Amino acid sequence: MNRSIDARALPCPKPVILTKQAVDEGGFTTLQIIVDNEPAKENVKRFLTRSGYTNLSVFEEHGEFTITTDSKRKQVSDTASLAPKTLFFSSEYLGSGDAALGTLLMRGFLYALTELDQKPSRLVFMNSSVSLATEGARTLSDLQKLEHSGVEILVCGTCLDYYHLTDKLAVGIISNMYTITEALLEGNGAVNIS
Amino acid sequence: MSESTQEFRYLITFLSTFYTMEAEEVFLSRDEASFLLIPTPREISSECGFSIQCSAVPTGIQGIEAIYHIRKNERKGVRYEQID
Numbered sequence: 189m190n191r192s193i194d195a196r197a198l199p200c201p202k203p204v205i206l207t208k209q210a211v212d213e214g215g216f217t218t219l220q221i222i223v224d225n226e227p228a229k230e231n232v233k234r235f236l237t238r239s240g241y242t243n244l245s246v247f248e249e250h251g252e253f254t255i256t257t258d259s260k261r262k263q264v265s266d267t268a269s270l271a272p273k274t275l276f277f278s279s280e281y282l283g284s285g286d287a288a289l290g291t292l293l294m295r296g297f298l299y300a301l302t303e304l305d306q307k308p309s310r311l312v313f314m315n316s317s318v319s320l321a322t323e324g325a326r327t328l329s330d331l332q333k334l335e336h337s338g339v340e341i342l343v344c345g346t347c348l349d350y351y352h353l354t355d356k357l358a359v360g361i362i363s364n365m366y367t368i369t370e371a372l373l374e375g376n377g378a379v380n381i382s
Numbered sequence: 383m384s385e386s387t388q389e390f391r392y393l394i395t396f397l398s399t400f401y402t403m404e405a406e407e408v409f410l411s412r413d414e415a416s417f418l419l420i421p422t423p424r425e426i427s428s429e430c431g432f433s434i435q436c437s438a439v440p441t442g443i444q445g446i447e448a449i450y451h452i453r454k455n456e457r458k459g460v461r462y463e464q465i466d
Contacts, residue, residue: 288403292399295419296420299420299421300421
């Protein structure tokens with residue numbers, strides 16, 4: 189059975205909630221979700237990938253996206269108890285104190301993460317920490333390396349907008365409060381870094 | 383843009399973090415691609431310090447504690463040999 193969800197014009201996180209309902213109910217051979225904006229497309233894709241669906245395709249036409257998956261699903265729950273953590277960054281500085289030292293410590297911390305064998309599953313950037321993921325930031329190459337190695341990077345959209353940095357985002361994906369709160373409560377919990 | 387994937391020949395440690403930060407300014411004023419500021423590797427210091435990896439050691443750097451040759455070996459990993 190082909191199941192199709194029309195999630196156009198629905199506010200976030202509704203598209204993901206509808207997708208989750210369809211996944212929980214199951215019984216489809218292919219599942220299609222239609223959305224009309226980029227963040228919704230990314231959120232749905234990410235949800236499906238995290239749920240074990242790896243055979244995804246995305247078709248774009250006139251600003252609308254159709255995400256399609258078959259019913260093949262990798263088992264993901266077995267390793268959930270060992271899943272590495274989410275790291276939550278709320279400032280561009282590491283710790284409070286002198287700004288120059290805080291900047292240096294943050295750079296060192298992100299570099300050290302790239303050297304770890306067991307990397308965190310996800311980094312979440314909020315408030316002034318979003319600048320770490322933008323063009324010209326000295327932390328950018330390390331974040332790109334982490335993303336390349338499979339670490340998910342979520343960046344607060346409200347914060348990018350507030351600091352006029354949305355156009356400058358150079359790594360990670362723009363996310364919203366719902367996805368971020370979900371991310372912080374998933375798996376082995378989160379560690380606050382800044 | 384400093385690239386950590388680049389192969390650097392030297393690692394410089396400093397007498398204090400202030401000198402590391404000053405040295406970075408010197409590197410930046412010359413060639414951004416020629417260095418990488420990193421936390422000092424555990425093999426060299428157990429303290430939380432910062433050092434600079436580079437392709438060549440420029441003149442005019444203050445507060446140098448030691449300079450190491452970076453030796454990479456597939457089986458033994460990275461070794462640091464101090465230069466007298």
